[in-house]
Amino acid sequence: MLRKALISCAFFSLAGLPALAATSALVVGVDVYPHEVSLDGAVKDARDVAQALKTADVGTIREFINEKATKDAIRAGWLELVGAATKGDMIIFTYAGHGAQMPELVAGSEPDGLDEFLELPGFDRSRAEETAKEIIVDNELNAWFAEAEAKGVQVLFVSDSCYSGGMNRSISGKTRLAPTVRAQLPPPSQEAVSGAAVKDADLSQVTILAASLESQLTPEVVIEGEPRGALSWSFARALEGAADRDGDGLISRVELEDYVFSNVKLQSEALQVPNFTPQVPRSDREIVLSLPRSAALADGNGAAATGRSSKLKPARDMGWTGTLALSVNGTAPTLENVGGSGVPYRWDATSGTFYTPNGDVAGEHVAADMVQGVVDKFILLDFLKVLAAQNPGKVSLTPVKDIYSSGDRLNFDAPQSGYANMLVFNLANTGEVQLLDAQVSGSGSHVFKLRDLEVVKPFGADHLVVVSTNAPIDAVVAALSSPGVEASEFLRLLEERLDGTDSAVAIQPLYTRERGQ
Template sequence: MKYVLISFFGLFLLITTKAADAKVYALTVGIDEYAFFQPSLDGAVNDSNDIANTLKTVQGAEVVQFLNGQATKSNIFKAWTVLAERAGQGDHLILHIAGHGAFQKAVFPEAGETFDNMYLLAGFDVTGEGTKERILDNEFAFLFEKEREATVLFIADICFSGTLARSAFLETEAKVRRLEGLIEFEDDQLRDELVALGPPPSTSAVQNLFEIYAVGPGEIVPEVRINNQMRGALSYSVARAFEGHADRSNDQLLSETELDRFVLRKAREHANGLQNPETRASADLALAFPTINRSLQPPVIEKLKFFVLASGDADVDRDLITARLVHEEVEYAKDPLAADLILEVGGGSFAFFNSTRDLIYPSVSAIECEGWSSDGCAAKLLNRLETEFSAVVAKEVFLRRLAERPLREAVEVWTKNTATQYSKGERIGFHLKTEVSDSVFLFALDKFGRITALVDQPISVDASKPLFIGESIVEPPFGADHFFAVTGGEELRAFSRWLKANNGRALSQAPETATPHGSLGAELIEKLTQGSLSVGVLPIFTVEQMQQIKN
């Protein structure tokens, strides 16, 4: 028997569940290729493959997968019906979807809704038979309402409410991965079926349901590069949770609280703060999902890939830049869509953008010259660029490696709004909250990965209420800053002393004392992920647009 104390919407319940004999039945759908939308997505099939491959390693799991053209409405509903019939009391039913979402005028506006959200299938069209190849939130609600025995996990890695677009955050002349706006139908052949179903049941009234949505209202789902693949941050984070990385109690069972905290945090980290997933749970839910019983080693991190973009009409020698910048941790990407870093060069200035195209190094003049080829401009620019590029890469590598390590998550840090991009003169108010009353130490990493201690010593935090840390005024260009809050009792004091001793030093530098770690960044990761420390991370970016990329 497993005893779980859960908290949802202010309601605390003590529940007992028996999970030893629970089985897993899963249906995962990933659609990159659409008949109606061109060009395709790049990460939805990867998402589905990751979820499927992860769940197939759970003992006794039954996994059905549909990709691209296989993902017809008929196939999906038939497969779900079979899985639901096989799932019994205490088992787990999983429905994972990845691809394009959209919205339409509500079928039942009298039920209080203006729009209905929908998942678009590979054969979708706005007229004829293609109008049937979509699944509305109403239909999902009826599917879940029928299930009376198994626990249902619904994972929607699409924009299911709001702007409803999975986006690559990188628009080129040849490819724009973005679907926006209200879908209007010329000949809706599905409407009569929807009307016949009647008003949908409220999912809040459905028993044993846990829903995870990639974003909240008004937000987009970025496709991001993770380990050399375009991915959805939500699906990737859920797969790692299923592996056991979210199992904080080390009982090889995943509770709803563990899943909720891990996925919401990791998805934000992988999307550089641009994504804010939402979860919903039945009031009587007691999730006890069997995680994979294997050694949880961090995945191998691929080399960081960068692309050189000539700003405007600048005459830039990409080969010369590449020859100077490539080293053991980075390689050149011929395709900008495959890049983790975009280096924009023009005249005597340069700037860096990350995988979600946030500015991480401000576009400022590095030297005075009229153009790349004028009076040794290239040589002067490359000398400065080489040094600063190494620092930027060291920080990006640090953030990627940290995101792949299991972190204790007893502290949360946020700003007064959910934005991560800020303009000149804007005020940013910082807040934090801990699970237990504890001490917290605050530090930041600037665009070069330089460590800045923000307090002299750990400060006390009352777990019963959020702590307002302070307010800053944005004065760009500051590029990308990352704000860290760390808790951990007595161990925190040793960490704070170590960090203050390294105040002002960069992650790319070697540790001052002899250690097995090759860099200060590697040593910091070990300190943050070993022992009893808990870590909260908040990325902050300057608002600035990148030039449109032309291959």
């Protein structure tokens, strides 16, 4: 059967999808929970995905938002799509909202004795038996998917919710985790009973991409100034064609894995680590999504593309403004490039603590004469994130943690790319840009390895960055070779030389603190 990963922020893909298969979609998003802590970004997620589906010319799309997300309505929508589909077609089913656990309904069906379920607005745990109709249990989803598989219909399921625990950083946003239901619920539905008998092999064309490891919560994080789910945001961008790196109108599992892994980590500031199951693709050319719109195959001039476009969109065309929303507690000096809308960064002038919109400590003991540098660092970081969202590179930091303590030893790696030039640097929590490595006019960038890196003061948020490009970077490297390079100066160099070019950007957030805090 599909076990925990089914509800825990899972992304389902499929092998061998025909390029011309008809695609329909069922989209669910719930912010308003009358009997539960409401969310802030799930409806934005659902509407973003729905718009991306429409842009991709997906056929029938059924949307269920807030109070319209009842189990009967969702079930009817599902049956409609399955009934209209024929062999080889695909149904995309996305869910953004709360997930939770409860004692298993079918004895012996779950190794840990717990069922996972999608929690709909009508469920009230204080009246669990009366309102149990307004949850969708994992075994029921098994049965639904088996209905599609019986017709040879492919299923792509994206669930931006979670039920697992374990997060060490202090996050001010909400998590998509509802408390475990302890009350005894009514006997299971016939769908839950039949779904409990469904084995993994019975759904042979389903692959799982979990948005978080089982040990992690799925938080709502601030993306482009708004609370969002990192998986939904990344999936919407993938639908828009960002994951289609070779421009053939098909997204392979490798392309999707590269794109979603990088962007979920990037947008969640390394709070989430996606995970594919099975770990190895079923074939070298496993296709998970077809992009039917012709625009997916066009470059910036509208001409048919034979591969990846040689240029990416400039950051300002993607919404980057070069400013930072900042809230100050206390008296602040006159600051440049501060303004804009959305959830702000925060600086406590008394303690000197600088916070990200997610509530993370980005810097400690940031004095008045230092705060402009920290502001400039995050403006630069936002610029790099826009580039990375279009063409993400690969990096790894081991061991994997959401926060590191003083004295921890780390290894940082960047693989070789097909680009001639490579630039590796650190955006320190003080705002300083620190050159780590560079290769200029090579035949292909070398593998970069940073071994036995020790966590020391000052603590906060560093960001290790790798830029791979064919654009000339000699002047950039020369500037970084001087000590004490300011983020604002470095940003001007990157805007002039790399903005809009074919450049891959990888960003590894590194949050640190004093041991024992």
